[in-house]
Amino acid sequence: MQPLDSCCILRCMRHTDSIDNQSAHSPSPPVQFQMAGIFREPILFASLLGLASFAVSANALPSILTTAARDLNFPVTLLGTVVTAQFMAYAVFTLLGGWLVDRFRIPEMALVLVGLSLISLALFLVPRSGPIMTFYLWAAVLGGGGGLIESLSSVIISDFDTPGSSRLLNLSQFFYCLGAVLAPQIAAYVLRLGFTWYSAFSAFGISTAAIAACYACAWWMQSRRQRSCDVLPPQPPEREQKTFVFSRAQVTVIAMVMFLYVLAEGSMVTWTVALFEIERGLSASEAAQYLSLFWTGMLVTRASAAFLPLRLSYRTNIMSGFSLFLAGLVFLMISPNPLLAGVSVFLVGAGAGPVWATVVNMTRQSTHEARSVATIVAAGSLGVVVAPSLTGQLIEMWGFSAMLLFVCAVVTLALLTAAGVLSGTAAARNQPLLTEQEP
Known part of the structure; x- marks a missing residue:
C-alpha cells in the first residue's frame, strides 16, 4: 500500500460514512x-x-x-x-x-x-x-x-x-x-x-x-x-443542501436541555468533595479521590465515543447518557458503603461524558450555523453560573440529601425534555428528513 x-x-476524511457503520467487534484499518x-x-x-x-x-x-x-x-x-x-x-x-x-x-x-x-x-x-x-x-x-x-x-x-x-x-x-x-x-x-x-x-x-x-x-x-x-x-453546506434542519424552537429547547445538563454536572463537580468530607466523614484527600472518579468516568465514555467504531445515534447517546447519570445519582443516595459510593460517582461521570459533545455536534450538523452552536454553549455556561450558589443554598438549608434530590430532578427533567424534542426528529436518529422544517 x-x-x-x-x-x-x-x-479521505470527508468520506467516512461507511467507516462509521463498521461493526464494533471488528475495527477495520480505515477506522x-x-x-x-x-x-x-x-x-x-x-x-x-x-x-x-x-x-x-x-x-x-x-x-x-x-x-x-x-x-x-x-x-x-x-x-x-x-x-x-x-x-x-x-x-x-x-x-x-x-x-x-x-x-x-x-x-x-x-x-x-x-x-x-x-x-x-x-x-x-x-x-x-x-x-x-x-x-x-x-x-x-x-x-x-x-x-x-x-x-x-x-x-x-x-x-x-x-x-x-x-x-x-x-x-x-x-x-x-x-x-x-x-x-x-x-x-x-x-x-x-x-x-x-x-x-x-x-x-x-x-x-x-x-x-x-x-x-x-x-x-x-x-x-x-x-x-x-x-x-x-x-x-457547512448551503441550506438547500442540508439533510436535516432544526427549527429555531427546537434549538431553544435543546439549549434548555444543555442548561439543565450543565447545571447538574456543575453541581456534582462543585459539591462532590464536600459531600464525602462533611456528610460522610472522610478526610480531604480521601474525598478528593471521589471527584477524580467522576472525571475518570467522564474520560472513559468520551474516549469510548471517540475511538470505538460502534456508531450510535445522537438520540441514543443523549438518552443513555442521562439515564446512566440518573442511575448513578440514585445509587449514590442509597449507598452508604464507600466502595459502592465510588462506583456510583463513576457512573455519574460516565453518564455525563458523551452528552455535551453530542448535543453540540448534533446542533452544528442540523443547523450549520455558528450562532446556533453558540446559543447551546452559552446556555450551558449559565448552568455553571447558577449551579454553585443555588445548590449551596439547598445544602445550607436542608443538607446534601436535598442537593442530590435536586440534581436528580434536574437530570430527570433534562431526560424528559430531550426525549420530547428528539423523539420525532430525523436529525436525532442520523437520518435525513423528507422535507425541511422552516425556522
Whole structure:
C-alpha cells in the first residue's frame, strides 16, 4: 500500500460514512487510519490543544481559590463570585463569536486565536491586589477568551466530522477533561514548591501562549496546504443542501436541555468533595479521590465515543447518557458503603461524558450555523453560573440529601425534555428528513 500524502488525508476524511457503520467487534484499518489522521491535520490538532488550554484556565481559579482569598484578605465567598463573572463573560463572548462568524464571515480560527491570546494575557496579568472590581474585569477577559475558544473550536472540529458522528467532538472533550484534571494538579505542585498562588497562573499563561503560537502556525500551515493542494477547508453546506434542519424552537429547547445538563454536572463537580468530607466523614484527600472518579468516568465514555467504531445515534447517546447519570445519582443516595459510593460517582461521570459533545455536534450538523452552536454553549455556561450558589443554598438549608434530590430532578427533567424534542426528529436518529422544517 502506497503512503498517502496530506492532501489525500484531507479528502479521505470527508468520506467516512461507511467507516462509521463498521461493526464494533471488528475495527477495520480505515477506522484506525481516520483516528490517526486527525493528528496530521494541523488546525484540528491545534484546536484540541486549545480546548485543553481553555479547560486549564476555567479550572485554574477554583483550584486555588482558598489560598488566593487568604492572601488577598478577601472572603472566599466574595472571591467565588469572580468565577461567576468569568462564566457570565464566557456566555456573552460565546454568543458574540457565533454572531460575528455568521454575520461578517469572520473565520472561526481567527476568533479562536483571539480567545487564546486573551486567556494568555489574563493569566499573565492576574491582579495581586486591589478592589474586587479589578478581579471582575480580569475574570471577564479570562471568561471571554474561553467562550470564543470552546464554542468556535467546537464548530471547527464538528465540521471535520462525518455527518451523524460526534467522534471528533467527543475526542475534543476528552482533551478538555485532561486540562480540567491537570489544572488542580499543576496548581497544587506549584504551591508545594513554595511559590505564590499567582505563580501558578504565570505557568498556565506560558503554556497557553505556547499553544496560541502553535495555533497560529497550524492556521498558516492549513491555509498554505489548501492553496497548494487546491482543497477547500471543511465547510457547512448551503441550506438547500442540508439533510436535516432544526427549527429555531427546537434549538431553544435543546439549549434548555444543555442548561439543565450543565447545571447538574456543575453541581456534582462543585459539591462532590464536600459531600464525602462533611456528610460522610472522610478526610480531604480521601474525598478528593471521589471527584477524580467522576472525571475518570467522564474520560472513559468520551474516549469510548471517540475511538470505538460502534456508531450510535445522537438520540441514543443523549438518552443513555442521562439515564446512566440518573442511575448513578440514585445509587449514590442509597449507598452508604464507600466502595459502592465510588462506583456510583463513576457512573455519574460516565453518564455525563458523551452528552455535551453530542448535543453540540448534533446542533452544528442540523443547523450549520455558528450562532446556533453558540446559543447551546452559552446556555450551558449559565448552568455553571447558577449551579454553585443555588445548590449551596439547598445544602445550607436542608443538607446534601436535598442537593442530590435536586440534581436528580434536574437530570430527570433534562431526560424528559430531550426525549420530547428528539423523539420525532430525523436529525436525532442520523437520518435525513423528507422535507425541511422552516425556522
